Structure formats: C-alpha cells, structure tokens
Amino acid sequence: DAIVIKARKLGRVRSQSIMLSVGINPDGHREILGIKIGDSETYEGWHEYCSWLKSRGIRGVDLVVSDCHSGLVRAIQEQFQGASWQRCQTHLTRNILSAVPKHLQPEIHSRLRSIFTASDLETARILLNATLESYEDQVPKAMETLENGFDDAVAVLALPERYRRKLRTTNMVERLNQEIR
Secondary structure (H helix, E strand, O other): OEEEEEEEEOOEEEEEEEEEEEEEOOOOOEEEEEEEEEOOOOHHHHHHHHHHHHHOOOOOOOEEEEOOOHHHHHHHHHHOOOOEEEEOHHHHHHHHHOOOOHHHHHHHHHHHHHHHOOOOHHHHHHHHHHHHHHHOOOOHHHHHHHHHHHHHHOHHHHOOHHHHHHHOOOHHHHHHHHHHO
16 A cells, blocks of 8 residues: 655655555564655556565565555556455445445445455355345446456455455555554
8 A cells, every 4th residue: 555645855845655565474464565655656656666575575475455546456466476466345345335325335334244254255256146136226336346346355265264354455554554644
C-alpha cells in the first residue's frame, strides 16, 4: 500500500508517496519488507518499488494482497510472476456496498462476510451464486462488482487456514500507514 504525504524536496513542498509492504513469514509472523518514498503511486512507481524489493532479496512470494490499484496490480503480476494476487476484501466490500441502498447494506454485508470467510472455494462459490441470485434484480451494479471481484478476493482460500485471517485484507498495512501518519 502507499500513503501520500507532503514533503519538502528541493526547497518546495511536494506530494510524495510512501510505499510500504509487510510480509507474513512461514511461522505466521509479520515482517516489514520495505518502506520507500516515491514520486507517485503509478504503475512506474510500483514497478520500481517491486524491483527494489527483489534487489533486496525478496523471493518466494506466494500471495500479494493489495487494493485494486491497476498500476500496482500490473507491477505485481510482472515482478512477482507465479504469485497469486488477493484483492483486499475490505476494499471490495466497500465498493459493493457503495452501490447498495442503506436499508439493504447490513443484509448484503452479512452475505459478503459469509462468502469471504467460507471454509473452501467451493462453499464460497455456492454462497456467491445464492447471493447473486437473491440480489441481482435489486442491486445489479453491486452484484456485478461482486461477481467481477470474486476470484481475486478469494485467492486466500488456497492457503492454509492459519494464514487467511491476516491475508484477506490490507488491514495490517493500513494500520502501519496510520502509525506513519
């Protein structure tokens, strides 16, 4: 993830991006992998950041969790070939609920939670199909967002259960961003 801050550079105040990554080691412990200041949160900036991580020895990446920033996703796919990409379930949930009337939001939020915390991909897909069928007439845009984002949001289900809770969202990186601010 990245946060944008104001920084004095060459005698002027400019926007800069603090790019940050956190990893989960095989023991399930979190480790900061890198923090770097870049000019912007673009594909080029993320590509350079991922390349920098690799030059520092980052290897064996199985899964990368992020929001759906297109430049970041593209850089991940190019720099960490073979790694799965997990779309942050919290960000996807917000995207879906923004297209849902307030009175339906608690009900659909509960359904999304069930989908995303399913025990396996087959169960998640059954819950997805039931949700799509139940709400496609009432909130078609929200259901389209859910259907399009489903596969990326459940990539974490391929991992052992002990890692899933920490890796289904970008919450640990977001918290670190808050501390940096």
